[in-house]
Amino acid sequence: MIQTDILIIGAGPVGLFTVFEAGLLKLKSHLIDALPQPGGQCSEIYPKKPIYDIPGFPEVLAGDLVNNLMEQIKPFQPGFTLGERAETIEKQEDGTFVVTTNKGTKHHAPVLVIAGGLGSFEPRKPPIANITDFEDKGLAYFIRDPEIYRDKKVVISGGGDSALDWSIYLSDIAAEVSLVHRRKEFRGALDSVEKVAELVKEGKISLLTETEVTGLNGEEKLSSIEITRKNKEKEQLEVDAFIPLFGLSPKLGPIANWGLEIEKNAIKVNNALDYSTNIPGIFAIGDVNTYPGKLKLILCGFHEAAIMAQYAYNIIHPGKRYVMKYTTVNGIDGFDGQKKEAKKTVAVSI
Ligand SMILES: Cc1cc2nc3c(=O)[nH]c(=O)nc-3n(C[C@H](O)[C@H](O)[C@H](O)COP(=O)(O)OP(=O)(O)OC[C@H]3O[C@@H](n4cnc5c(N)ncnc54)[C@H](O)[C@@H]3O)c2cc1C
Numbered sequence: 001m002i003q004t005d006i007l008i009i010g011a012g013p014v015g016l017f018t019v020f021e022a023g024l025l026k027l028k029s030h031l032i033d034a035l036p037q038p039g040g041q042c043s044e045i046y047p048k049k050p051i052y053d054i055p056g057f058p059e060v061l062a063g064d065l066v067n068n069l070m071e072q073i074k075p076f077q078p079g080f081t082l083g084e085r086a087e088t089i090e091k092q093e094d095g096t097f098v099v100t101t102n103k104g105t106k107h108h109a110p111v112l113v114i115a116g117g118l119g120s121f122e123p124r125k126p127p128i129a130n131i132t133d134f135e136d137k138g139l140a141y142f143i144r145d146p147e148i149y150r151d152k153k154v155v156i157s158g159g160g161d162s163a164l165d166w167s168i169y170l171s172d173i174a175a176e177v178s179l180v181h182r183r184k185e186f187r188g189a190l191d192s193v194e195k196v197a198e199l200v201k202e203g204k205i206s207l208l209t210e211t212e213v214t215g216l217n218g219e220e221k222l223s224s225i226e227i228t229r230k231n232k233e234k235e236q237l238e239v240d241a242f243i244p245l246f247g248l249s250p251k252l253g254p255i256a257n258w259g260l261e262i263e264k265n266a267i268k269v270n271n272a273l274d275y276s277t278n279i280p281g282i283f284a285i286g287d288v289n290t291y292p293g294k295l296k297l298i299l300c301g302f303h304e305a306a307i308m309a310q311y312a313y314n315i316i317h318p319g320k321r322y323v324m325k326y327t328t329v330n331g332i333d334g335f336d337g338q339k340k341e342a343k344k345t346v347a348v349s350i
Pocket of ligand 1: 013084086
């Protein structure tokens, strides 16, 4: 059984930053994530996209933000259970929790922090009969590494921001990019639609509107797709890769069955105080929670993590008082025995 002070479900940016805030309070953290790598949506959906609203970073790639968070939490030596979904929780008589994953790994902690974001990632799949035969064999629902499409013939389908943005991005990398959309109009940002129109004129993107991908063919891997245009015959297109980008359907997954108060697919929390849920000892932060005025932004999740950690401390060390100190004053006292000293400054008068 894995023992820890704070058990964090979800290793997205908010779960990762929780390790830091807990570490400052000398609390040990362990993270569980269903995905094989940390970083949540940032790593899984848009690692190569720049984010512009992280305070202090005018621009940072989502993947780099995750790398930086991993570096920042290193001194606190978090444990990770990756590639496993937290499936059940059992409250013990002493108020602590045992969480078991779908692979049977058990974790025990006095405080549970749910930072489960959108929940388990479930991409919306187009209704093509044999679609699962080609998953990871030329067909992908997310773009993790655009480089694998270098000099390849790629077909993207969808009408939202992801389909538009990735068509633009890959038009510089892939040998051919075709964007297939079943309507004439796109749902994405206007400037992306305009950029795609420009690239179509330059011959860098082939645009197929009022068209659907209706079949997939290939032996070992995908080699061609069947497209059906409105009022026209079916056609075959030779492809190396097909990327349907129809968004994610938010599914809380097993978390929804844990007796937590849920509203619109998110966990209700007390935002006036500590981001606690209706079950004492369980907190919910980041995209997974809801309260009046909630914004699903990374910076809001970071704020929630900092506040929540103070209250988690009170549960783990009842009656013990913790006085918050700035890291500039106290430095960082890592669990690896290494101390990052606060830098002393000297006042200079001229
Ligand atoms: C294309 C795109 C662009 C975006 N751009 C911005 C931006 O510019 N600025 C900004 O602030 N935000 C942006 N966001 C939103 C931002 O990514 C989210 O607010 C952020 O990822 C939320 O972090 P999180 O840690 O709460 O959840 P997530 O990143 O969703 O991570 C949650 C993790 O929990 C795991 N999980 C869920 N349930 C379980 C379970 N039962 N067991 C184990 N693991 C589980 C999931 O696998 C996932 O890894 C963007 C989102 C998208 C999709």
